[in-house]
Amino acid sequence: xxxxxVIAGILGLSLMLTACGxxxxxxxxxxxxxxxxxxxxxxSAITIWVHANSFKTRxxxxxxxxxxxxxxxxxxxxxxxxxxxxxxxDPKTTPxxxxxxxxxxxxxxxxSSAITNLSQEFPDDIADYKAGTYESLVTMGSNDGGIYGxxxxxxxxxxxxxxxVAEKLLxxxxxxxxAKAISSEEKILELNELLKAEYGGTIKLxxxxxxxxxFYFNSRVEPWVKDGVMTVTDEIDHFMDWSKTVYENDMIxxxxxxxxxxxxxxxxxxxxxxxxxxxFNSKVKPQVKDSGTEIWGATTPYIxxxxxxxxFFIPQASSNKQGAWETVKYMALDDDNLYDYCTxxxxxxxxxxxxxxxxxxxxxxxxxGGQAIFKSYNAESVNVEAKFKDSTNTTKYDGFIxxxxxxxxxxxxxxxxxxxxxxxxxKLRLESAYPEITVEW
Amino acid sequence: xxxxKPSHIIMxxxxxxxxxxxxxxxxxxxxxxxxxxxxxxxxxxLVPGNAIGQNIKELAxxxxxxxxxxxxxxxxxxxxxxxxxFSALTAYAFVVYNMRFKNVLFGIVLVIMMIPPQLSIIGLYxxxxxxxxxxxxxxxxxxxxxTASSVFFIRQxxxxxxxxxxxxxxxxxxxxxxxxxxxxxxxxxxxAIFTMAITSFIASxxxxxxxxxxxxxxxxxxxxxxxxxxxxxxxxxxxxAMYLAIAISILPIxxxxxxxxxxxxxxxxxxxxxx
Numbered sequence: 098x099x100x101x102x103v104i105a106g107i108l109g110l111s112l113m114l115t116a117c118g119x120x121x122x123x124x125x126x127x128x129x130x131x132x133x134x135x136x137x138x139x140x141s142a143i144t145i146w147v148h149a150n151s152f153k154t155r156x157x158x159x160x161x162x163x164x165x166x167x168x169x170x171x172x173x174x175x176x177x178x179x180x181x182x183x184x185x186x187d188p189k190t191t192p193x194x195x196x197x198x199x200x201x202x203x204x205x206x207x208x209s210s211a212i213t214n215l216s217q218e219f220p221d222d223i224a225d226y227k228a229g230t231y232e233s234l235v236t237m238g239s240n241d242g243g244i245y246g247x248x249x250x251x252x253x254x255x256x257x258x259x260x261x262v263a264e265k266l267l268x269x270x271x272x273x274x275x276a277k278a279i280s281s282e283e284k285i286l287e288l289n290e291l292l293k294a295e296y297g298g299t300i301k302l303x304x305x306x307x308x309x310x311x312f313y314f315n316s317r318v319e320p321w322v323k324d325g326v327m328t329v330t331d332e333i334d335h336f337m338d339w340s341k342t343v344y345e346n347d348m349i350x351x352x353x354x355x356x357x358x359x360x361x362x363x364x365x366x367x368x369x370x371x372x373x374x375x376x377f378n379s380k381v382k383p384q385v386k387d388s389g390t391e392i393w394g395a396t397t398p399y400i401x402x403x404x405x406x407x408x409f410f411i412p413q414a415s416s417n418k419q420g421a422w423e424t425v426k427y428m429a430l431d432d433d434n435l436y437d438y439c440t441x442x443x444x445x446x447x448x449x450x451x452x453x454x455x456x457x458x459x460x461x462x463x464x465x466g467g468q469a470i471f472k473s474y475n476a477e478s479v480n481v482e483a484k485f486k487d488s489t490n491t492t493k494y495d496g497f498i499x500x501x502x503x504x505x506x507x508x509x510x511x512x513x514x515x516x517x518x519x520x521x522x523x524k525l526r527l528e529s530a531y532p533e534i535t536v537e538w
Numbered sequence: 539x540x541x542x543k544p545s546h547i548i549m550x551x552x553x554x555x556x557x558x559x560x561x562x563x564x565x566x567x568x569x570x571x572x573x574x575x576x577x578x579x580x581x582x583x584l585v586p587g588n589a590i591g592q593n594i595k596e597l598a599x600x601x602x603x604x605x606x607x608x609x610x611x612x613x614x615x616x617x618x619x620x621x622x623x624f625s626a627l628t629a630y631a632f633v634v635y636n637m638r639f640k641n642v643l644f645g646i647v648l649v650i651m652m653i654p655p656q657l658s659i660i661g662l663y664x665x666x667x668x669x670x671x672x673x674x675x676x677x678x679x680x681x682x683x684x685t686a687s688s689v690f691f692i693r694q695x696x697x698x699x700x701x702x703x704x705x706x707x708x709x710x711x712x713x714x715x716x717x718x719x720x721x722x723x724x725x726x727x728x729x730a731i732f733t734m735a736i737t738s739f740i741a742s743x744x745x746x747x748x749x750x751x752x753x754x755x756x757x758x759x760x761x762x763x764x765x766x767x768x769x770x771x772x773x774x775x776x777x778x779a780m781y782l783a784i785a786i787s788i789l790p791i792x793x794x795x796x797x798x799x800x801x802x803x804x805x806x807x808x809x810x811x812x813x
Contacts, residue, residue: 144754150600150774170756171601173763174770180750183663190672190754359579379775383576 142166143193143420146181148174152196152407152428155438159427167424174198185211191414194421199237199252202408203320204493206238206245213411214243219422223247226430230447231478232486238408246408249429249438251445251452252373253474253481254315254402255395257381260466262300262368263394266291270466272396272473279369280399282339289348292368301350304370305358309343310336310503312371316402318488321498322534327527329520329538337506337516344510352507359384365392373404374474377465378442385464394468401480445474452478494531501526564788570781578777593778597768600776603783605757606764611790613675613749613760614742617682622735625688630723632689633696634705644693651686656747663751673755678748688734695730696723736798740791761787 145156145167153169160167170192172180178201184190197205205212216223223244227235231251238246256279260270266288267278279285289302303309313336321327343349350367351358361367362384372380381393409429411421427434435446436454443462445452455471462470505519514522524536570578573587597603631637632644666677700723708718724731746762753759759767765787768780 146754149771150776153600168756170754171767173750173766176750176766180754183751184754187667189670190667192754356579356581359576360581363576363580383574383775384580386576 141417141420142168143417143424144168144170145421145424146170146172146177146192146195148172148177148197149407151442155428155434156424158434159424162427163423165420165423177201185412186414188414188416191412193415193417194409194411194424196407196409199248199404199406199408200491200495201493202237202246202248202410203489203491205408205410206240206489209240209243209245211413212245213413213415213418214245215247215411215422216243218411218418222422222426222430229449231449231482233403233482233488234447236485236487237489237491246410247425247429248406248408248447249435250375250406251447251478252375252403252406253445253477254312254371254373254398254404255376255473255477256398257370257372257376257393257395259300259365259368259392260394261365261392262292262296265295266368270394272394272468275394276397279396282342282399285399286342286346288368289346293347298347300365301367302348302369303343303350304361304367305351305354306340306343306349306507307353307503308371309349310340310499310506311404312398312400312402313339314499314502315404316400317490318484320490320492322492322494325534327494327498327534327536329523329536333502334516334538336502337509337519340506340510344507354380362393371398371402373402373406375405375442375444377470378444382443382464391464391466394465395470395473397477397480401477401484403481403485439471443470445471445478494527494534497530498527567781567784567788571778571785573778573781575775575777575779578781579775589778590782593782596776597779597782600779601764601767601783602757603761603764603786606759606761607786609675609758610743610760610762610787613678613745614739614790616675616679617742618735618739620679621682621685621688621738622731624683625685625734626692626724626727626731627719628689629692629696630700630719630727632693633700634702634723647686647689650684651690659747659751662748666752673753673758675758677752678742678745682738682742685734685738688738691734692727692730696727699726699730732798736794739794743787743791 143165145152147153147156147169148171150171153171156167156169159165177197181195181197184192226247227244230247234248234251235244238244238248256276258272258275258279263270263275263278267274269275278288285302292300292302313332317332319330350361357366359380362370362381370376377395385391385393409425411418411425415421429435429447432448432451432454435448435451438444439446439451439455440460445455452471452475456469456475458471459469460471461467501523505514505523508514508522509516509519520536520538527534527536566582569583569586571593572590573583574589574592577583577587577589628647632640662677662681663672666672666674671677704722704726705718708722713721744762745760746766749760749763753763761783765780765783768776768783
């Protein structure tokens, strides 16, 4: 019995020592891994982390086309940032490439010690990218003169509209005429009155409050938080007032993107929905394709905005940067691939020449009533580019800020709180979530 | 003929209503597994759709569901076997032996029971990184050896189920302690072991957080991770494929429950019986 106790004690002690003393052996393992990694050829297997299946498919296309081995890891969107932060600085655990939403892109661009400076590593290719893409995308992916993140997609915001309702209320479903009729908030209110008179409240003006809020939030040029201070700007104050107007005039069909909203696309139960270019493929098409409800079109929103899109980053700790870059070039910088991707998903690329080719081909989308949709996207991209070319408007705090702003706007709009109480509640919630931020108004 | 009382009718109606409420989410899930994404997002239906073939194709194109199923099965079965056996071993020791510091050790078990697993996940990740066991099933299976809640439950049951006279008799007959545990202790404690094994299987099968933190190789992903991947793809929503994946994922739990439900009932009732 005594011998067993001694053996058990030794085993427990050695287990503890393995955990504590693992650092030195890990360091030497890391060193040998780095040495080995440095001599890896560019065409050895690369690991890509993505959150969307569309990227997985394209990465697998790259593997099939080039014969290079690619390990694509699909990680849930909500946990993507956490998993990246836990793994990115260690060569053993880091992916060679990751593709992340625009909402988080700025945070990684500014984490320049963890991310490869593409301007230094691949200067010729980056020079070509800069020459062929939009300034706003270059600005978004740059820090201290270097480009750290590039994108394959440009996502100007559009306003999807119900052609049948437009025809009835305005006598036209032409996208330019509809854009004129919704070109200001006053005109929107007038349109709402016409809608109520015609349909008796059975058809609402907007699909969801969530998309209206996203529309206003994504029209900001300046980031919400600067130097640790979140200022409640005139824009935010105006959004609060507009929310009250929207609720008082009964202008929305659903709070969020729920069954009523999606069914609304199939049945034509609302008139307007602010969605970006990629919104058609993910939200509109699944509803209208089966039901055959080809009553939707896309036009210019009354405020230019940009929403979504994804950026490619190569971690500094990656042992196969060249291989990762070859994959990025295939997915994001090859004009033919970009063209094919855009035609299949009805989205806009980051390449001006590809977008011009898409517009010139005069493709007419049957599910959008035969609209020359790429021409419409291109036209809107001019407005968006003019507004956002020098803008870096996202921070890591934006997710919670948007959620809290929607909540207080809803409470204020429904009369539960005064504006002052709403701002105090917002300050309390945001400063609790991020103690390093101060909220001022 | 037994007289049917009004109270019986009310009772059966109430139970019927409870049955519908409990079964309805499963029915809705199975129905949605046969409908397209557009149909699911547009509203609810009691009638099955005809898109199951399409959903199967979509699911197969997006994720490797069979590999995830096998991964989950390996981890859940391994964790359940280890948890059941070693928890029973620990509980047996607490009941049968009068060792020094027994109460202190049991107190430590109780304290561990109260620690939420989320607290230890960071330490576990760092430890596994140091010993190069990330992207490995060992840290998902081996820690189940020490399941405090199972030890507690089985100990409570064993206090009434293990007669000391039987243990003494076995010792007198010359059986070693380990043999007594395996031949006498385990069979007598089996209702409690089965109860905790089922709970442990379900917990391990549904575990999302630990595999998310420890696994980065897609081939090793478990079913909860795969389902979350399907549900969180905002650009390419695949509600039909997601519901199909969920339906596939609950099959083993249903099988385990239907086969071993008798033991759950026995195990739950066991604590109420006094010798």
